[in-house]
Amino acid sequence: MPTFEETIDKATAWDGHTDNRTTHGIVCKAINSDGTTLLAHASGTTHPSSPSSPAITPSNTFHLASCTKLLTSICALQCVERGLIGLDDPLDAYLPELCALPIITTATASTTNANANASNPDAPETPAFTYRPRSTPLTLRHLLTHTSGLAYAALHPVINAWRAANNGGAGPGAPDAAGDVVRDCSVPFVHEPGEGWTYGTGLDWAGKLVERLNGRPPAAGAGGGGDAGGGEDVTLEAYMSENIWAPLALRDSTFLLAARPDVEARLVATAEKKRGDGGGLQARAEGAAVVLFIQEVWKRAE
Numbered sequence: 001m002p003t004f005e006e007t008i009d010k011a012t013a014w015d016g017h018t019d020n021r022t023t024h025g026i027v028c029k030a031i032n033s034d035g036t037t038l039l040a041h042a043s044g045t046t047h048p049s050s051p052s053s054p055a056i057t058p059s060n061t062f063h064l065a066s067c068t069k070l071l072t073s074i075c076a077l078q079c080v081e082r083g084l085i086g087l088d089d090p091l092d093a094y095l096p097e098l099c100a101l102p103i104i105t106t107a108t109a110s111t112t113n114a115n116a117n118a119s120n121p122d123a124p125e126t127p128a129f130t131y132r133p134r135s136t137p138l139t140l141r142h143l144l145t146h147t148s149g150l151a152y153a154a155l156h157p158v159i160n161a162w163r164a165a166n167n168g169g170a171g172p173g174a175p176d177a178a179g180d181v182v183r184d185c186s187v188p189f190v191h192e193p194g195e196g197w198t199y200g201t202g203l204d205w206a207g208k209l210v211e212r213l214n215g216r217p218p219a220a221g222a223g224g225g226g227d228a229g230g231g232e233d234v235t236l237e238a239y240m241s242e243n244i245w246a247p248l249a250l251r252d253s254t255f256l257l258a259a260r261p262d263v264e265a266r267l268v269a270t271a272e273k274k275r276g277d278g279g280g281l282q283a284r285a286e287g288a289a290v291v292l293f294i295q296e297v298w299k300r301a302e
Helices: 004-012 065-081 140-144 157-167 202-213 236-245 294-301
Strands: 025-031 037-044 061-063 103-108 128-132 271-273 281-283 291-293
Touching (some): 004 037, 065 202, 140 202
Antiparallel strands (some): 025 037, 271 281
């Protein structure tokens, strides 16, 4: 029977010809409750495109992808702990852009061609969508537990169709590397908050809430209305750095790779399975997610 390490090595093995890899690289470590290392192993490469890519090691950095949601949840719960907001407080005053969105109720694929006209009779059909107002208050608890009614386009056909019809289908419904949550995550709800479980962008909006709850106060003596003299939102990067990464000595964690070339230089590429008969792996671009130096996390557990 193969050992655990041999199983990992087989999953990442590739000679450059037939690509049967499960993944291109794995770094793992098991640490006992007393800090004793039970297992430590690294196998594979830092990029899926070539077997001659640099070997993966614990010194590499990794995209956390949706594991970023855990860090965002900690940030949000810190805000609750500090009395900045309650788990069941309505969010209308904090996230008005989100709370103004309706619930989408129907997407009819076969409709009268809304784009067709005398000069363009062959224009593609546009789905017809119907909406209704949301009647249940939206809360932080809903955002943190995926019960808000917000959905990822890649996982929900109606939202996927809505995005394609309204903005060219730009992305899967999650923020891009710039992290513009309001722009990229303003899509209709698919059900009332609390009436179902739907994996989606609730934690992205929770991150925006953290930024706004910790915004700087207006400058002293500032006058006028609107935003004149007002403060600025604290970025989620800055909040995590001060409240999570610095206390834990996670010095190489960041959202902003462009500002951390030292972190980017050690980054392991994210991969996905190729479509079609050829199979194999290919690199995939990541959206707004934390990049983390896993060895720093291990040190905290030892």
